[in-house]
Amino acid sequence: MSDQGCRLSQRERKLVAENVTKSFRHVATTIQVLRGVSFSLLTGEFVAIMGPSGSGKSTLLHVLAGLTPPDSGRVSLDGYEIGELSDREMTALRRRKIGIVFQQFNLIPALTLEENVLLPLLAERVDRSRLEKARQIIRDLGLWERRHHRPDALSGGEQQRTAIARALAIDPTLILADEPTGNLDSIAGQQFCHLLKTLAKEQSRTILVVTHEPAVAIWTDRVLVLKDGQIVAEFPTESCNSVRSLAARYEESLQMGQLENTL
Numbered sequence: 531m532s533d534q535g536c537r538l539s540q541r542e543r544k545l546v547a548e549n550v551t552k553s554f555r556h557v558a559t560t561i562q563v564l565r566g567v568s569f570s571l572l573t574g575e576f577v578a579i580m581g582p583s584g585s586g587k588s589t590l591l592h593v594l595a596g597l598t599p600p601d602s603g604r605v606s607l608d609g610y611e612i613g614e615l616s617d618r619e620m621t622a623l624r625r626r627k628i629g630i631v632f633q634q635f636n637l638i639p640a641l642t643l644e645e646n647v648l649l650p651l652l653a654e655r656v657d658r659s660r661l662e663k664a665r666q667i668i669r670d671l672g673l674w675e676r677r678h679h680r681p682d683a684l685s686g687g688e689q690q691r692t693a694i695a696r697a698l699a700i701d702p703t704l705i706l707a708d709e710p711t712g713n714l715d716s717i718a719g720q721q722f723c724h725l726l727k728t729l730a731k732e733q734s735r736t737i738l739v740v741t742h743e744p745a746v747a748i749w750t751d752r753v754l755v756l757k758d759g760q761i762v763a764e765f766p767t768e769s770c771n772s773v774r775s776l777a778a779r780y781e782e783s784l785q786m787g788q789l790e791n792t793l
């Protein structure tokens with residue numbers, strides 16, 4: 531990867547999305563999923579995306595991670611225009627910088643829990659100390675006793691924690707997490723939110739988390755509301771003094787978005 535693409539003026543902005551559009555063709559129809567999404571994340575920011583089912587949240591995360599090319603618009607990470615990177619360069623960037631927790635986990639069925647977590651590191655031929663750190667993450671997430679199990683012998687919550695461990699094991703500077711607490715009990719969910727907050731505030735990791743849960747979003751700095759492929763509202767969580775008020779603010783944003791769309 532050349533340094534040419536690295537634009538110094540964007541150093542503070544970790545991730546920038548500008549006018550991103552994406553549609554999918556299905557039989558004879560085209561579904562417009564993202565309709566001009568623009569936002570940026572500053573280094574060390576912890577941000578939530580909330581939105582109804584089907585509003586395009588997972589699609590947006592895939593575009594941000596360089597896994598799905600947008601139809602138009604741009605995404606840059608650390609000043610690198612990801613649309614200008616080759617597949618090899620994008621894979622390398624992802625392996626070094628982006629920890630992704632997929633909504634469907636995407637664990638490899640034939641590998642054990644430990645192998646799933648260590649695989650991205652083995653692909654990078656990291657040294658022993660990095661592998662030990664990754665094993666510590668497995669312990670911290672309460673999975674050590676299960677490390678030799680394959681995914682089909684794990685509960686939904688254990689699979690989710692395995693996906694989280696795999697994302698954190700690469701020591702990412704950007705974490706993209708798609709409903710990472712959906713299968714966790716409320717205590718494990720809140721512990722994970724606390725961990726994310728610590729990673730953002732003490733280690734300047736930049737974190738974008740998709741969630742339906744106001745109790746998760748309240749941990750973040752800012753909420754982006756996605757509706758029908760557009761960001762219809764954005765608000766800082768410090769403007770909400772409780773989980774309930776965040777939920778109300780979110781519902782209100784959705785209704786406002788609906789009003790604006792019909793006007």
Ligand SMILES: Nc1ncnc2c1ncn2[C@@H]1O[C@H](COP(=O)(O)OP(=O)(O)OP(=O)(O)O)[C@@H](O)[C@H]1O
Pocket residue numbers: 554555556561563581582583584585586587588589590633
């Ligand atoms: N590969 C694809 N081919 C065709 N349509 C797709 C594809 N991926 C997503 N879609 C459609 O795009 C829309 C948005 O999907 P997406 O998964 O991004 O929604 P979401 O906001 O993450 O929903 P949920 O909260 O249910 O996870 C849906 O209508 C979905 O059917």
Ligand SMILES: [Mg+2]
Pocket residue numbers: 587588589633708
């Ligand atoms: Mg989704």
